[in-house]
Amino acid sequence: MWSTLEHQIGEAFRRLFDTFLSVIPAVLVLLAALLTGVMVGMLLKAVLMGLFSLRKKRTPGTPATAGLLRAAGLTSHPERLAGSVSFWTAVVVALSVGVNALEPGALRTILLEVVSFLPKILTSAFLFVLGLGLAVLARRSVLLAAVNAGLPWARPGARGIHAVIVISFAAAALDHLGVGRSILIAAFCIAGGGLVLALALAFGLGARDLAKAYLEKRLRAEEEETGIRHV
Amino acid sequence: MTSGFPSLPAETAARIGQAGKADILVGIPSFNDERTIGHVVRVVSSSLRLEFPQARAVLLMSDGGSTDRTREILEGTDVGGLTEIHLDACPSRARTGRLGSGSGGPGKGWALAGIFRAALEMKVPACAVIDGGLRSVTGRWVPMLLAPIVSGSADFVCPSYSQQKFDGMLAKLLVSPLLATLYGKRISQPLGGDFGFAGKLAETFLSCGNWEGPAAQYGVNLFATVSVLSSEARPVEAFLGAKVQGPAEPAGGLAGVLDVILSTLLGFMEQSPEAWRGVSAVTSVPRLGSPFGLGMEPDPVRLEPLAAAFRRAAADLEPIWKTYLSPQSLLAIEKAASGHVPSLGDREWVRIVFEAAAGWHRRVLRPPVLVRSLLPLYLGFVASVASDLSLATAEEAEGRFAKLSNEFENEKDLLRSLWAAG
Numbered sequence: 001m002w003s004t005l006e007h008q009i010g011e012a013f014r015r016l017f018d019t020f021l022s023v024i025p026a027v028l029v030l031l032a033a034l035l036t037g038v039m040v041g042m043l044l045k046a047v048l049m050g051l052f053s054l055r056k057k058r059t060p061g062t063p064a065t066a067g068l069l070r071a072a073g074l075t076s077h078p079e080r081l082a083g084s085v086s087f088w089t090a091v092v093v094a095l096s097v098g099v100n101a102l103e104p105g106a107l108r109t110i111l112l113e114v115v116s117f118l119p120k121i122l123t124s125a126f127l128f129v130l131g132l133g134l135a136v137l138a139r140r141s142v143l144l145a146a147v148n149a150g151l152p153w154a155r156p157g158a159r160g161i162h163a164v165i166v167i168s169f170a171a172a173a174l175d176h177l178g179v180g181r182s183i184l185i186a187a188f189c190i191a192g193g194g195l196v197l198a199l200a201l202a203f204g205l206g207a208r209d210l211a212k213a214y215l216e217k218r219l220r221a222e223e224e225e226t227g228i229r230h231v
Numbered sequence: 232m233t234s235g236f237p238s239l240p241a242e243t244a245a246r247i248g249q250a251g252k253a254d255i256l257v258g259i260p261s262f263n264d265e266r267t268i269g270h271v272v273r274v275v276s277s278s279l280r281l282e283f284p285q286a287r288a289v290l291l292m293s294d295g296g297s298t299d300r301t302r303e304i305l306e307g308t309d310v311g312g313l314t315e316i317h318l319d320a321c322p323s324r325a326r327t328g329r330l331g332s333g334s335g336g337p338g339k340g341w342a343l344a345g346i347f348r349a350a351l352e353m354k355v356p357a358c359a360v361i362d363g364g365l366r367s368v369t370g371r372w373v374p375m376l377l378a379p380i381v382s383g384s385a386d387f388v389c390p391s392y393s394q395q396k397f398d399g400m401l402a403k404l405l406v407s408p409l410l411a412t413l414y415g416k417r418i419s420q421p422l423g424g425d426f427g428f429a430g431k432l433a434e435t436f437l438s439c440g441n442w443e444g445p446a447a448q449y450g451v452n453l454f455a456t457v458s459v460l461s462s463e464a465r466p467v468e469a470f471l472g473a474k475v476q477g478p479a480e481p482a483g484g485l486a487g488v489l490d491v492i493l494s495t496l497l498g499f500m501e502q503s504p505e506a507w508r509g510v511s512a513v514t515s516v517p518r519l520g521s522p523f524g525l526g527m528e529p530d531p532v533r534l535e536p537l538a539a540a541f542r543r544a545a546a547d548l549e550p551i552w553k554t555y556l557s558p559q560s561l562l563a564i565e566k567a568a569s570g571h572v573p574s575l576g577d578r579e580w581v582r583i584v585f586e587a588a589a590g591w592h593r594r595v596l597r598p599p600v601l602v603r604s605l606l607p608l609y610l611g612f613v614a615s616v617a618s619d620l621s622l623a624t625a626e627e628a629e630g631r632f633a634k635l636s637n638e639f640e641n642e643k644d645l646l647r648s649l650w651a652a653g
Contacts, residue, residue: 140551140596144603147547148486150540154547227532228613229398230485231422 026102030111033098034091041090045083052079092118124173131169135162239348243318247352250314254286255279255377256355256430258346260320261305261363262295262339268363269304275361276310278370283377289314289353292363293345296321296337301363320345339364339424343451350433357381358433359388362424367475375469375520376427386464388427389418389456389516392474393523396620396628397532400613401485403632405584406453406492408639412646413500413507414460417515417636418468421456422492425471428455432464450491457499461506470520489609490602497591497598500650508647513640532621534572534614541573541611544604551604555590556583564608572618573611577638580612585642589649 056079096115102108139162146154171184239247257275261268272292279288290313292305305317321341343360350358357380361368379385392399402422411417428436436455459466500507545568553561563579575583587605591598616635620628 137597140600143547143551144600147544148540148603148606150543154543226534226536227397227530228400228537228617229395230401230613231399231488 022103023107026107029101030095030098033094033101037091037094038087040094041087044086044090048083048086049079052082089122092122120177124176127173127176128169131166131172135165135169138162138165239345239352240319243316243345243349244352246316247349250289250316250353252287253289253314253353253355254357255283255288255381256291256346256350256353256358257288257373257377258291258293258343258349258358258360259363260293260295260339260342260346260360260424261297261301262337262342263297263299263301264364265297265300265304267366268301269308271361271363271365271368272305272308272310274368274370275373276313278373279313280311281370282374283381286381287314289316289355291316291318291346291349293318293320293342293349295339295342295345298337316349318342318345318349340451344437347433347436350428350430351437353430355430357427358430359427360425365425365474367473368425369472372425372471375471376425379467379469379519380427380429384465385427385467385517386429386432387456387459387466388519389420389466389468390423390425390474391419391468391470391518391520391522392423393470393472394474395530396623396625397530397617400616401489401492401609404580404612404616404635405609406496407632408636409496409584410457410460411513411636412639412643413510414457415510415513416460416466417513418456418460418466420468422452423474424452426452426455427469428459429464432459435462450495453492453495454499457496461499461503467517467519468515470518470522472523485609486603486606489606490599493591493602493605494598497588500588501592504650508650511643532617534617537610537614537617538572540607541614542568544607544611548604548607551596551600552608554595555593555601556586560586564611567611567615573614574618575608575612575615577635578642580608580635581638581642582645583608584639585646585649588646589652592650 092115095118099108099111099115102111139158142161143154143158146157151157171188175181175184238244257279259268259271259275264271272290276290279290290310292315294302294305294317296319302317302319321337339362342363346358346360357377359373359376359380361372361376376388376390379388399420399422402420406421407417407419410421432455435458436451438458545564549561552564556564560579560583563575563582567573567575567579583605587601590596591601595601596604616631620631623631
């Protein structure tokens with residue numbers, strides 16, 4: 001009995017060892033793909049940086065995209081960011097190719113799922129960063145326009161716009177990832193519809209007189225004469 | 232160089248050919264000026280005949296796309312035998328809004344551009360521009376603007392007017408001191424719509440390209456002035472007397488004008504840094520004529536709308552300001568906003584303007600956003616100065632504006648370092 005048990009345990013360990021051995025080519029393939037991806041990524045990054053510096057020499061000054069990136073909280077230069085994005089894109093593509101080259105099996109299936117999710121994560125992150133940038137730009141514009149027009153709700157209004165844009169883009173990013181899609185859509189419809197209805201009721205019925213008085217005051221203020229000629 | 236402005240219409244080009252060689256060209260730009268245009272044309276034409284009887288003078292009436300009776304009046308006004316050319320300077324694509332985004336359509340800028348284009352085509356040695364929207368033009372203006380050019384003693388004649396102490400505050404508190412600091416030449420009316428120029432400068436003026444919309448005139452005038460001040464051209468300043476304008480602008484309507492003016496000025500700084508970085512000495516340009524006051528009580532001023540705009544902004548705009556203003560400036564703004572009337576000092580204002588210029592250069596914000604965020608600060612400074620000068624005489628006020636200009640000029644190293652840090 002002991003000899004049978006010993007034999008079976010030995011067989012199990014041999015199979016485990018064989019399985020580990022069979023994974024080694026896959027690991028080597030993945031390492032080779034990763035290495036290729038890193039090299040191609042570095043090459044792409046160098047080419048992009050070169051192109052950017054050439055463009056900078058021809059048209060000096062800060063590009064418009066820098067403002068959007070800064071607004072989104074990304075303080076690095078656009079050329080560095082583009083370099084990093086191109087590098088990581090090359091690595092992800094190379095990994096995908098590497099995983100596809102593996103022998104069919106559980107490992108390949110798991111890795112394929114992980115790798116196929118990476119582009120979605122990248123796109124969602126891009127969407128979210130774009131939303132952050134646009135939200136900051138919109139908040140500034142609304143804040144300035146409201147302050148210069150003398151509106152009392154300048155800061156809360158600007159924050160509201162900022163929040164709406166960030167939430168919209170965050171929802172789009174989550175939707176792209178496939179996270180809680182149906183809940184997101186329902187929540188969005190309820191919140192958006194409710195907000196519009198609440199504003200319509202509040203401003204149209206509850207504060208009709210206030211709205212009228214406010215608009216009249218604003219129109220008069222536009223014509224306000226200070227006696228100072230600026231031009 | 233001249234690609235920004237379309238060619239002259241065929242009939243105008245033919246008329247220019249018929250007119251032949253001219254010694255003097257006086258252009259009258261107009262845009263919806265039906266109330267004043269007839270008077271301006273009559274005064275200018277009689278003055279031309281009287282002051283330059285021997286010269287071959289051409290009167291160019293250039294309209295920027297008026298929709299009132301301006302063109303009808305222009306065609307019906309007798310110019311006493313002078314050679315006259317009528318130019319419809321606004322291209323049809325500007326009228327129909329086919330110029331693309333950002334186009335403001337018809338405006339006086341087109342009319343000015345048409346005058347520069349005609350001056351270039353005609354190769355006229357001496358030219359002058361007199362705004363068709365003036366009520367106060369006199370026969371004296373034509374020789375004052377033209378004589379230095381005709382005699383060859385100057386290439387550009389800037390206007391100088393008698394004004395009430397709180398007129399032209401944008402020029403007094405911002406544009407004139409900044410121009411003196413940058414280019415080392417003090418002029419009092421960089422935004423004046425009336426000026427004389429040597430015909431050879433027309434090509435430079437045409438490279439401006441910002442012709443659209445009613446506000447374009449400020450950009451075009453300023454572009455012409457800056458291009459002269461930053462070059463080897465010889466400017467002089469001619470005192471023309473009183474300038475009567477329309478009603479004062481409401482505080483809220485300034486944003487567009489400030490946008491055009493600062494974009495023009497800062498764009499020039501960025502385009503040709505070598506033209507201002509090395510300039511240290513500042514001199515006044517030669518003055519012609521003897522300035523005299525208006526001899527009338529100034530209009531009463533109301534500072535509360537300006538102070539309120541400044542306080543509102545101080546409460547809400549700090550997140551925007553801190554992208555380009557130093558903590559020192561933010562503290563000064565906070566202090567200034569704490570009083571009933573803002574009390575922003577000259578030094579603080581100069582620092583704010585220089586930091587804004589550097590911020591514009593670094594593109595920390597989109598240019599229109601930055602300029603609009605500067606508007607309440609300007610209004611706060613206007614309120615500070617107007618409060619200080621409420622009891623001052625016109626001479627005392629002039630002294631105060633000169634002191635501000637000196638403050639700007641003395642701080643030029645700060646501007647250089649802030650700009651270089653970008």
